[in-house]
Amino acid sequence: xxxxxxxxxxxxxxxxxxxxxxxxxxxxxxxxxxxxxxxxxxxxxxxxxxxxxxxxxxxxxxxxxxxxxxxxxxxxxxxxxxxxxxxxxxxxxxxxxxxxxxxxxxxxxxxxxxxxxxxxxxxxxxxxxxxxxxxxxxxxxxxxxxxxxxxxxxxxxxxxxxxxxxxxxxxxxxxxxxxxxxxxxxxxxxxxxxxxxxxxxxxxxxxxxxxxxxxxxxxxxxxxxxxxx
Numbered sequence: 001x002x003x004x005x006x007x008x009x010x011x012x013x014x015x016x017x018x019x020x021x022x023x024x025x026x027x028x029x030x031x032x033x034x035x036x037x038x039x040x041x042x043x044x045x046x047x048x049x050x051x052x053x054x055x056x057x058x059x060x061x062x063x064x065x066x067x068x069x070x071x072x073x074x075x076x077x078x079x080x081x082x083x084x085x086x087x088x089x090x091x092x093x094x095x096x097x098x099x100x101x102x103x104x105x106x107x108x109x110x111x112x113x114x115x116x117x118x119x120x121x122x123x124x125x126x127x128x129x130x131x132x133x134x135x136x137x138x139x140x141x142x143x144x145x146x147x148x149x150x151x152x153x154x155x156x157x158x159x160x161x162x163x164x165x166x167x168x169x170x171x172x173x174x175x176x177x178x179x180x181x182x183x184x185x186x187x188x189x190x191x192x193x194x195x196x197x198x199x200x201x202x203x204x205x206x207x208x209x210x211x212x213x214x215x216x217x218x219x220x221x222x223x224x225x226x227x228x229x
Contacts, residue, residue, distance in 0.1 A: 008025045040081070100181060109227050174192050
């Protein structure tokens with residue numbers, strides 16, 4: 001049986017929330033993001049965006065105001081909001097992207113209205129469907145059918161919201177800028193120097209280090225296409 005409650009002291013290490021002020025905290029519904037990389041919308045609004053102080057206030061805002069997640073209005077306060085999701089408070093023209101800081105904590109960074117219609121998604125899997133189509137399984141639970149076969153696992157697709165159309169294809173290859181979502185260097189960005197045997201060598205400033213390929217999230221070439229800090 002799935003638990004309906006969650007104690008504050010048992011929250012994932014990625015949650016930047018006080019663990020000793022209250023006994024219980026909102027548990028997110030199962031959704032597109034793993035619990036390690038997501039938080040319920042209630043907690044995001046109270047602890048990260050700080051547009052409300054209580055769950056009652058959050059529920060009132062969700063019912064009476066335009067709160068969008070990835071361009072779609074949401075009213076369920078337990079909905080999981082995860083990595084690279086965009087939370088829009090359209091009534092007051094505030095927009096936020098969910099990312100990880102260099103301590104591995106989930107944070108919300110303020111972004112522009114123009115950027116709020118863009119979302120990078122990492123290709124997590126690829127399946128042949130029919131003769132000339134592929135189904136791409138993306139981070140965040142999305143699936144897309146594409147006619148071409150030049151997409152690879154680890155690449156990033158920059159989608160438009162809420163249409164989910166492909167605006168740009170970023171390959172995971174040498175010279176690309178990657179954002180690390182795991183390992184000792186979580187939350188850092190660097191340039192790919194080498195990819196081999198499931199490992200990736202990344203250069204950040206004067207430092208060079210090796211990490212797992214699965215932690216690399218391509219975000220651009222010379223600079224990131226989305227705000228990360």
